[in-house]
Amino acid sequence: MTLTPLVYWAQRHEEIYLRVELTDAQNIDVHVHENVLHFRAQGHGAKGLNEYNFSLEFFSPVKPGVRHKSTQRQVNITVQKEQRGWWERLTTQVRKPVFLAPDFDRWLDESDAEMEIREKEEKRNRLKASRHKEEGFVSLKTGFLFVYNLVQFLGFSWIFFNMTVRLFMFGQDSLYDTYHTMSDVMFFCQTLAVVEVLSAAFGIVQTSVLPTVLQVGGRFFILFIIFGCLEEMHHRPVVFFVFYLWSFIEIFRYPFYMLACFNTEWKTLTWLRYTIWMPLYPLGALAEVVAVIQSIPIFDETQLFSIPLPKAIGTSISFSYILRVLPVFMFLGLYSNWRHLYKQRTKRFRTKKRKAN
Numbered sequence: 001m002t003l004t005p006l007v008y009w010a011q012r013h014e015e016i017y018l019r020v021e022l023t024d025a026q027n028i029d030v031h032v033h034e035n036v037l038h039f040r041a042q043g044h045g046a047k048g049l050n051e052y053n054f055s056l057e058f059f060s061p062v063k064p065g066v067r068h069k070s071t072q073r074q075v076n077i078t079v080q081k082e083q084r085g086w087w088e089r090l091t092t093q094v095r096k097p098v099f100l101a102p103d104f105d106r107w108l109d110e111s112d113a114e115m116e117i118r119e120k121e122e123k124r125n126r127l128k129a130s131r132h133k134e135e136g137f138v139s140l141k142t143g144f145l146f147v148y149n150l151v152q153f154l155g156f157s158w159i160f161f162n163m164t165v166r167l168f169m170f171g172q173d174s175l176y177d178t179y180h181t182m183s184d185v186m187f188f189c190q191t192l193a194v195v196e197v198l199s200a201a202f203g204i205v206q207t208s209v210l211p212t213v214l215q216v217g218g219r220f221f222i223l224f225i226i227f228g229c230l231e232e233m234h235h236r237p238v239v240f241f242v243f244y245l246w247s248f249i250e251i252f253r254y255p256f257y258m259l260a261c262f263n264t265e266w267k268t269l270t271w272l273r274y275t276i277w278m279p280l281y282p283l284g285a286l287a288e289v290v291a292v293i294q295s296i297p298i299f300d301e302t303q304l305f306s307i308p309l310p311k312a313i314g315t316s317i318s319f320s321y322i323l324r325v326l327p328v329f330m331f332l333g334l335y336s337n338w339r340h341l342y343k344q345r346t347k348r349f350r351t352k353k354r355k356a357n
C-alpha cells in the first residue's frame with residue numbers, strides 16, 4: 001500500500017514551497033520530471049515509520065532543479081517557477097489532493113507577496129546606500145590621513161636631513177643656528193599635529209587621547225613658549241638636540257602610518273617605529289627638560305608671563321616658578337607615555353607572532 005505524507009504548500013511569484021510532514025526522514029529522493037514532482041523517503045509519518053511517497057503535477061511549468069532540506073521534524077522543498085507569476089492553484093487537478101493543504105505559516109496572497117518583494121527590495125537598497133556611504137567615509141578618512149601623514153613625513157624629513165647635512169658641512173657651528181634655519185617648518189609640522197589630537201578625540205584613529213595630548217601639548221609648550229617666546233634661546237645648541245630627536249622618530253612613524261592607511265606594512269619599518277622610541281623618548285624628554293631649565297633665568301630676568309601682585313606687596317610671581325616644577329610633570333608624562341608606547345609595542349609584536357604561528 002502506498003503511504004502519503006501530509007504536504008503543506010505556499011507560493012511566491014518566483015517559487016513554490018512544500019513542507020512534507022515526516023520526522024527523521026531518510027533516503028530522500030525528490031526530483032521533477034516532465035513538470036511532475038516525485039517524492040520518496042523513509043520516516044515517521046501519520047502511519048509510523050514507513051516509506052512515504054507522493055507526486056504532484058504542477059499547475060504551470062517549473063524548473064527541473066529542486067532544493068530540499070530536511071530537519072528532524074520535516075522536509076522542506078523549494079521549486080523554482082519557470083516564469084514569474086501567481087498561480088491560482090498548485091496542481092493541474094481542479095480538486096486538491098487530500099494530502100495537500102495550505103502552509104499557513106508561509107501563506108501570503110498575491111498582494112502581500114508583492115509587498116514582501118517591495119520591502120525586500122527597499123531593504124536591499126537601503127543596505128546598498130548605507131554601504132556606499134560607509135565606503136565613501138572610509139575612503140575620505142583614508143585619503144585625509146594619508147595626505148596628513150605624507151605632509152608630516154615630508155616636513156620632518158626636510159628638517160632631519162637638512163640638520164644632518166648642515167652638521168656634516170658646518171660641524172659644531174650648525175648647532176647654534178638650528179632655530180633660524182628649521183623653526184618655520186617645525187612650527188608648521190607641530191601646529192599641524194593638532195590633527196592627531198582631534199583624530200584620537202573623534203575616534204578617527206583607534207588610539208587613546210591622553211598620550212597624544214601629552215605628546216602634542218608637551219612639544220607645543222617647548223616650541224611656542226620656551227623657544228618661540230625667548231629670543232635668548234634661539235642660538236642655544238639645545239634647540240638642535242630637541243629638533244633632531246623629535247624629527248628622528250617621525251621619519252619612521254609617519255611612513256608607518258601611511259602604509260597602515262592601506263592595511264599594509266613593511267616589517268623593518270614597523271620594527272623601527274615600535275623600537276627606536278625607546279632610546280629617543282627619554283633623550284628627547286631630557287633635552288626638553290634642559291631647555292626648560294635653561295629658560296628659567298631668562299624668564300626671571302625678563303619677567304615675561306609673570307603675574308603682577310598688588311602694589312602693597314610690591315612684587316610679582318615669576319613664570320619661572322611654574323618652570324621649576326614642570327620637569328616633575330614632564331617626567332610623569334614621560335613615564336605615562338613610555339608605558340603607553342611599551343603596551344602598543346607588545347600588542348603589535350604579540351599579534352604579529354600569533355599571526356605567524
Ligand SMILES: CCCCCCCCCCCCC[C@@H](O)CC(=O)SCCNC(=O)CCNC(=O)[C@H](O)C(C)(C)COP(=O)(O)OP(=O)(O)OC[C@H]1O[C@@H](n2cnc3c(N)ncnc32)[C@H](O)[C@@H]1OP(=O)(O)O
Nearest residue numbers: 205207211212215217218249257260277280284333334344
Ligand atoms: C600644556 C600641556 C603641558 C604638558 C606638560 C606635560 C609634558 C609631558 C611630556 C612628556 C615627555 C614627552 C617627550 C617627547 O616630546 C620627546 C620626544 O618626542 S623625543 C622623540 C621620540 N618620541 C616618540 O617616539 C614619540 C612619538 N609619538 C608617538 O608615538 C605618538 O604621538 C604617541 C601618542 C605617543 C603614540 O602614538 P599612538 O597612540 O597613536 O600609537 P600607535 O602609533 O601604535 O597608533 C595606534 C593606532 O592608531 C593608528 N594611527 C595613529 N595615528 C595615525 C595616523 N596619523 N594615521 C593613520 N593611522 C594612525 C595606528 O596605525 C595604530 O593602528 P593599528 O593598531 O590598527 O595599527
